[in-house]
Amino acid sequence: MSTHQLHLTILGCYAGAPGAYKNTTSQVLNIRNHLFLIDCGEGTQVALRRNKIKFSSIHHIFISHLHGDHFFGLMGVINTFSLLKRTKPLTIYGPVGIKEIVLLQLKLTETYTSYPLHFSELDSKTPTVIFENDKLTVTTIPLKHRIYANGFLFQEKIGERKLDINTCLNLEIDKVYYSKIKQGGDVTLDNGTVIKNSEITFDPAPAKSYAFCSDTRYKESIIPQIKGVTVLYHESTFLESHAHLCKPTGHSTAAQAAQIASKAAVEHLILGHFSTRYGDLSLFIKEAAPYFKNVDIAEDGKTFVF
């Protein structure tokens, strides 16, 4: 896969209890050749199999909050990785308590993992970088739900500038300078001429970003953090007809999600975490469209490419 594409596969996009053919929240983000598993509703491992996602490529699992429809499938994933004799480390990022839940069950089942299992327990109420390497960062997005909940912002780093190889050859620039040039440096030729970096490089591919925001009430304070992201996945549990349920349950409507998308000027909005009470999901698009045009709805088993 090109490192310039961001692939998002929806394993489950429904709220509360799974239906006979409706999965609760789980998704896989493929970004810069990392496969990040986000939330683990019951049946996640089965959905991974059905979507032919390679278990051994998953090294990081992010759990937004400790409601069952977002983590009851986690133990199954952890257990099956052992049955498959995994040896590579796995790190789980989630609210404080997730470690106790997992370790208690490992202890009582007397089945220990075949691989190192790490936990990064979260309790911060401000955005916090929880993963970083040379290609990307993952930062928490504090949400407003009934219990402690985080969204996650996955951000590519801007890569090196691309060498204009023909110009470099014409100018007879020595290869030893190429690394410096890709990092933005100018070059002074033997005759003293200074070649500006912009004359011998192209801009790098734009850095893409994905913001996962579920579950949450309408929360304007997240807007500065998700400003201009490539894709925003924002929960929209309800349609306007049930807007009165948002406050007591800590959820949003499609219109509210679209207003966040608009105010944050994101490129694309994906709606998800639908209450299973609704039959016609196109109504979510209809209610979001007046506020934000570039909107799509999640669907179990669907892969979005950006």
Place this chain on the structure above:
Amino acid sequence: MSTHQLHLTILGCYAGAPGAYKNTTSQVLNIRNHLFLIDCGEGTQVALRRNKIKFSSIHHIFISHLHGDHFFGLMGVINTFSLLKRTKPLTIYGPVGIKEIVLLQLKLTETYTSYPLHFSELDSKTPTVIFENDKLTVTTIPLKHRIYANGFLFQEKIGERKLDINTCLNLEIDKVYYSKIKQGGDVTLDNGTVIKNSEITFDPAPAKSYAFCSDTRYKESIIPQIKGVTVLYHESTFLESHAHLCKPTGHSTAAQAAQIASKAAVEHLILGHFSTRYGDLSLFIKEAAPYFKNVDIAEDGKTFVF
């Protein structure tokens, strides 16, 4: 449904990790109008929905042992019962530790049940009656697995004798004696003649019984307890080709399950808990048949009637 039929619906019959279309252990026994849920592999609630089993009719859940493929779906069932605003009590029977696992997750998810949730934690290593009413009993069947495990024996009680109403009328027996007669009593007529109970009653319907034995190694000491049961479900994780794995993993082959069925002189044998490594399940029948003829294999979504 007739109270003389025993219905067994297989929700899942595979071992270890679920496959894309293979569920781990769970089944529903309908006996004397009780719906007993036995084991709860991940995805049990979805399988219940797909098999159109009414959630509100389940009042008792029996967990054989604390391996994930037998209980990772329990939290989902407990949670969904609350989302459905259940009010009737639910009792969970399972190894010591099951209560701690459930209560920790309820505490951390801050979602308490809408109904009374009771636990009957098991640690006895001898057969123990864990449920009894006027129609039936449920008794543990201590098994031999890698960790503490019980099978469960569901036994109907023999009902009252059936009145031969025509004979009673001909003999002008007063109705006040009917109750005594149904319980097996003789009757003395006004003229002093003693009428033997057998002359005025028919035998009651035979008491049926179901023995669930999974997971376990070949264990002859269970034979006296399951002698002559109507149906034995015995695990057969392996075929002969993998018989060497039985001892280290605490499982049985199809041939071993059939030998137990034969020695216990049960009426029917159902094989289940198949390793997902096998493609052709008819081989399990083939390997069992030399030892026990009346054998069938479990199948996700299949209902057996006895």
